[in-house]
Amino acid sequence: MGGGGGEGIEKMVAVGLVWGATNALMRKGALLWEHRQSQLRRSHHRGLLGTAREWAALLLVWQYTLPFLLNLSASAAFFVALGSSPISLAVPVTNAVTFASTALFAALLGEPTRLSPVLLGTSLVALGVWLCIDSSKPHVPS
Template structure:
């Protein structure tokens, strides 16, 4: 059971830590303007694929998806989804803060503590 929780936390870290990096790496995509929907899509796709600042975090993020998929084979869905989703939120917020993003005030910190307490209770109940 502890190994399942360990791998779910790893997934949350892989997803959460890469979210702000992908956001930062994808900056500038809003400046691409083409005259048709298809050309717009292809230009944006080319921008992202050729941009290592976006592509590296994206590949790491997707490796988290692979670990999540493999972990689901032995994890209870009622445990896996709350752990990964809530901890991904926490890791995304902390990573964003470390990168200089505004994460909000005391309410955000309180919310993060409540989420962490909820995940702890969820894991505790299942063990």
């Protein structure tokens, strides 16, 4: 098992990118489902059966289900990556990349975005990821 080398970091960044992209895509799919549901609403049947029907209807929307399945696959890859990376590095790097890529992909999908705060936040995230990666490297005294 590796000790959090470059390969482990690459896996974490890849998982974060997939999570970010699928978060934005699932939001689009959920909005589509909400729109369809609002057009079909005849009566509210709440309770366990009504909730199960709504979940089934959501899972039948491929624009939600495919990104959801890809997101779950990335979760499995994350747990595999945890086997070869320290959790103190894996969690912050993956979550930071997820945050930044969710903002990026949401903007690419046409969601209204305030560019300046997104760029500032993404820059701070990148700085934080760099600090996490740099602090995990063994430092040799000069």
